[in-house]
Amino acid sequence: MVCVQYSSPMYTSDDEMNDDMQPRLQRMRPRASMGPCKIQKIISLPSMYITMGGTYGEGRYGYIHKAKNTETNELVAIKVFRPSNENGVPVDAIRELKLIQSLNHENIITCKEFFFNDATNPMLHMVLPFYELNLSTVLRNKSFDITEPIIKSIIYQVTQGLGAIHEANFVHRDLYPSNILLSTQKPGEVVLADFGISRTIETGNTSRTRRRMSRDVNRFEYRAPEVLMFRPNYGGEIDIWSLGCLLAELYEREPLFIDPNSPQYPSSLTALRILYSIRGPPEKEMFKGEIDAKEEFFLGTFGSTKKIDLSTRFPQEAARVIDTLLAYVPEKRPTVQQILEFYYFESERRTPFDRCNYPWISEKQEENI
Numbered sequence: 001m002v003c004v005q006y007s008s009p010m011y012t013s014d015d016e017m018n019d020d021m022q023p024r025l026q027r028m029r030p031r032a033s034m035g036p037c038k039i040q041k042i043i044s045l046p047s048m049y050i051t052m053g054g055t056y057g058e059g060r061y062g063y064i065h066k067a068k069n070t071e072t073n074e075l076v077a078i079k080v081f082r083p084s085n086e087n088g089v090p091v092d093a094i095r096e097l098k099l100i101q102s103l104n105h106e107n108i109i110t111c112k113e114f115f116f117n118d119a120t121n122p123m124l125h126m127v128l129p130f131y132e133l134n135l136s137t138v139l140r141n142k143s144f145d146i147t148e149p150i151i152k153s154i155i156y157q158v159t160q161g162l163g164a165i166h167e168a169n170f171v172h173r174d175l176y177p178s179n180i181l182l183s184t185q186k187p188g189e190v191v192l193a194d195f196g197i198s199r200t201i202e203t204g205n206t207s208r209t210r211r212r213m214s215r216d217v218n219r220f221e222y223r224a225p226e227v228l229m230f231r232p233n234y235g236g237e238i239d240i241w242s243l244g245c246l247l248a249e250l251y252e253r254e255p256l257f258i259d260p261n262s263p264q265y266p267s268s269l270t271a272l273r274i275l276y277s278i279r280g281p282p283e284k285e286m287f288k289g290e291i292d293a294k295e296e297f298f299l300g301t302f303g304s305t306k307k308i309d310l311s312t313r314f315p316q317e318a319a320r321v322i323d324t325l326l327a328y329v330p331e332k333r334p335t336v337q338q339i340l341e342f343y344y345f346e347s348e349r350r351t352p353f354d355r356c357n358y359p360w361i362s363e364k365q366e367e368n369i
Contacts (some may be wrong), residue, residue, distance in 0.1 A: 039073075046115070048079065049127075061092065061196050067132060073129040076112065083123055092196040093124050099195045102168055107161030109181065109193040131181035131191070133360055135246075139177055139253050144359040148315065150248045153353035154180075156345050158191040159243065163336035165192070166236050173197050175242035176222045188355015201235055220271040221245060221255035225282060225328055228247065228268045228275070237330035243339070244325025251314050256322075280307030282328040317344050 015353060049067045052075075057064040062082040068075055100111045114126040135154070138144050147183040165172050174197050183189040224241035226234050248256035259274045276282075310319035320342045327333045334342075340349075355361070 008202040026181070031156075049076070050259055051078070059194075063092070077128045077130045077220065078223075079126040079128055080126040081126070089124055091343065093126075095198060097124075097126065099165075099168075099198055101172055103164055105161060105164035106189070107157050107191050108164055109310055111193045118369035121266070128193075129183075132184045133182040133195075134178050135180040135182065138182060138360060141360075142253070146250060146253070146320070146359075148349070149353045150358060151247070151318075152345060152348045153188065153355060153358075154190055154250065155243070155247050156348045158192065158246065159336055159339050161190075161192040162239055162243065163340065165198070166336055169201055170195075170198050172239050172242075175239050175246070176219055177246065180246075182358075182360065184361055187361050188358050190279070203256060207225070220268070221257050223271065224322040224330070225275060226330055228272050229282075234330065237333045239334075240339075244322050245316065248314065248322050251318060270277045276305040276307055279326060279328065280305055 007309050048069055048071045050070055052066045055063045056066040056077065062080045065078045065080065066075065067078050083337060084090045087135065095109065095116065100109065109128055109131075112127040112129070114124060117123050138146070154359070158175075162172065162175070172192065172195065174194055175192070179192065179194040181191050183191075189320050220228075222242040222245045224234070224238040227238055230262060245256055254284075257278065259270075259277075286311070310323050314322060318328050321339075321342055324332075324334060339345075
């Protein structure tokens with residue numbers, strides 16, 4: 001099949017598009033080229049695909065259908081992007097497709113093909129492998145016994161996927177359980193997904209390079225303090241913070257920075273209060289140069305809080321890792337390469353956990369799914 005790729009470059013501006021970006025996006029036309037995934041421009045859903053039931057999932061990007069490829073009998077997920085207000089292809093969709101095309105890693109979701117269902121008002125459809133579970137589903141299911149070897153195995157794979165993203169000079173910006181997919185067909189496969197708000201960054205060490213980006217990133221429970229404090233320039237360190245939140249959540253089966261008495265979608269100030277109650281007030285070293293009035297307010301609002309000893313809630317070595325990943329000062333957070341060398345992962349490096357023994361694997365096999 002001829003592969004079709006966009007002739008327009010990937011946009012790397014912030015979340016808010018430039019005034020001239022959308023008209024240019026509307027005028028995009030595909031050009032024939034060889035590429036890493038098959039792409040068709042067609043008018044309707046290919047006859048080879050049969051949808052199974054209604055909407056399987058939904059988000060701000062659009063929705064997902066579970067479908068079957070009748071030629072291969074393979075289950076797939078068809079991600080449908082809503083058109084932009086100006087009836088063009090959403091810029092976030094272009095970013096996501098370009099990023100997936102640029103990566104080839106076992107812990108990053110792949111693209112089988114994508115197509116448009118309408119030539120005049122295109123809705124972009126991306127065909128992805130179907131994953132039965134995400135990490136959020138596993139955490140909510142108390143029948144799944146998540147032991148420490150399983151935690152290490154999952155986090156090690158997530159870290160490897162994050163390393164591929166950073167090495168390609170991207171920042172994920174939306175790392176949380178729902179965007180970590182788990183397979184019951186390929187034993188133990190863990191992949192990162194949903195790159196709609198990912199951003200490129202200057203070539204170099206992505207976790208140490210920063211650029212101006214918006215604070216419209218992942219959920220408050222996984223949002224780094226520099227973002228909560230409205231600092232405009234940040235980099236891959238925010239992914240490292242989210243990784244620390246994920247590690248803690250796997251042990252406790254609920255987010256570390258959560259208050260049952262707070263609203264489901266708290267303000268930045270509420271999120272900081274919860275954060276301070278566990279990590280204590282931020283170090284002034286976090287603020288480079290002169291502290292402005294806004295930052296002085298954040299420093300003083302909950303200044304009487306004290307940092308809790310994480311070893312009272314987590315195994316000692318895990319507590320040490322979580323504490324390191326959740327450093328207030330971004331430069332003090334380790335890089336992905338450093339994390340993979342932590343003593344905490346020694347057993348996983350030496351003798352990887354048998355991923356066929358994930359509890360959700362055996363359960364699905366018993367059900368013959």
